[in-house]
Amino acid sequence: xxxxxxxxxxxxxxxxxxxxxxxxxxxxxxxxxxxxxxxxxxxxxxxxxxxxxxxxxxxxxxxxxxxxxxxxxxxxxxxxxxxxxxxxxxxxxxxxxxxxxxxxxxxxxxxxxxxxxxxxxxxxxxxxxxxxxxxxxxxxxxxxxxxxxxxxxxxxxxxxxxxxxxxxxxxxxxxxxxxxxxxxxxxxxxxxxxxxxxxxxxxxxxxxxxxxxxxxxxxxxxxxxxxxxxxxxxxxxx
Ligand SMILES: *Cc1c(COP(=O)(O)O)cnc(C)c1O
Numbered sequence: 507x508x509x510x511x512x513x514x515x516x517x518x519x520x521x522x523x524x525x526x527x528x529x530x531x532x533x534x535x536x537x538x539x540x541x542x543x544x545x546x547x548x549x550x551x552x553x554x555x556x557x558x559x560x561x562x563x564x565x566x567x568x569x570x571x572x573x574x575x576x577x578x579x580x581x582x583x584x585x586x587x588x589x590x591x592x593x594x595x596x597x598x599x600x601x602x603x604x605x606x607x608x609x610x611x612x613x614x615x616x617x618x619x620x621x622x623x624x625x626x627x628x629x630x631x632x633x634x635x636x637x638x639x640x641x642x643x644x645x646x647x648x649x650x651x652x653x654x655x656x657x658x659x660x661x662x663x664x665x666x667x668x669x670x671x672x673x674x675x676x677x678x679x680x681x682x683x684x685x686x687x688x689x690x691x692x693x694x695x696x697x698x699x700x701x702x703x704x705x706x707x708x709x710x711x712x713x714x715x716x717x718x719x720x721x722x723x724x725x726x727x728x729x730x731x732x733x734x735x736x737x738x739x740x741x742x743x744x
Contacts, residue, residue, distance in 0.1 A: 510551040513736045514539070517719075521730065524723035535723055538588055538712075540733030542567065543740040546574045552736065553583065561609075561731050563591030569604045590672070590731060592646050599623045602631060609634040609672040609712055609731075612648045617660045624665035633666045634712050639673040639691045647673065650694050658703040670710030670728070671695050677717060684721035688713050692726035 522532040540561040541549050549560060549571065562568030572587050579585070588607040593616055601608055602623035611617050611633050624631045635656055638647030648656050653671065661668045673691045678684035695711045698704070714722025714730035722730060733740065 508551050510548060510737060511555045513738070514552055514555050514557060517732055517735050520719060520735075521723065524720040528724045530723065535727060536729045538590075538729060538731045539736050540590065540715075540731050541571065541737060542591075542733065543742075544737045546571050546578065548737055549575060549585075550578070553579070553585070558584070559586045559588065561588040561590045561733075562605075563589075565589065565591070565593065565597040565600050569600050572604050588731075593620075595619060603628075605631070607632040607634070607669070610636045610646065611660065612636045612638075612646055612656075614656060614659050617656075617663055617666060621663035621665040630665050630667040632669045633660060634670045634672040634710055635660065635668075636672045636674075637691065637694065639694070640675045640687055642676055645674070650690070653694060654698045654701055654703075657698050657708070661704045661706070668704065668706070668708060670708040670712060671698075672712035674715070675713075675718075678721070681721050681724075684718045685725050688718070688722045688725035688727065695726075 598619040
């Protein structure tokens with residue numbers, strides 16, 4: 507068993523344990539493997555153990571990996587690629603043409619471009635709104651109080667399917683503090699769904715990474731985004 511396959515199994519065990527202690531079904535949380543800064547070979551190892559959902563931060567790096575893997579994998583193995591990094595206007599076309607999901611939409615202008623540029627022969631692009639849930643000064647993400655209006659606007663765009671919210675809170679000092687911040691994201695998610703005004707209710711709350719997936723699951727995450735615990739430490743920042 508490779509390092510990556512063993513790690514993947516440990517992460518699945520962590521998710522199952524966290525679900526059990528939160529009184530949740532283990533299949534109520536999806537695992538995204540964040541493969542940024544790792545090559546197609548690392549992705550293939552995770553694929554060999556059944557992983558199908560992957561996340562990339564950098565658009566050019568992601569598109570290169572998606573293209574390489576499409577050429578390598580048999581047609582019956584379909585991966586689901588999520589863009590989880592900042593999307594500038596000049597990158598929307600690449601994202602719309604290559605990714606299945608974008609979790610980092612925080613402005614209507616970017617969403618409109620993605621909708622216009624989504625190729626007609628592909629299914630709608632699946633979208634999460636990134637929310638700056640702890641008001642980190644330097645962070646991207648829409649302010650929590652503006653998330654509902656953005657959700658309603660995105661829900662009306664023809665080539666996008668609004669799926670939920672994504673947040674990247676700052677590291678918290680302990681489990682209780684981490685749960686408190688993740689719970690804010692869960693509460694906002696529930697409020698937007700129950701406010702009405704969406705064509706289809708959101709089903710995805712994307713919170714939790716290597717360091718805080720247990721707290722996120724305890725607080726109602728439906729998708730965790732895990733890099734380091736699967737692929738190992740990344741070189742350089744991020
Ligand atoms: C890098 C990254 C992750 C994964 O972080 P780890 O701590 O390595 O698990 C998750 N989400 C986003 C948005 C990231 O940029």
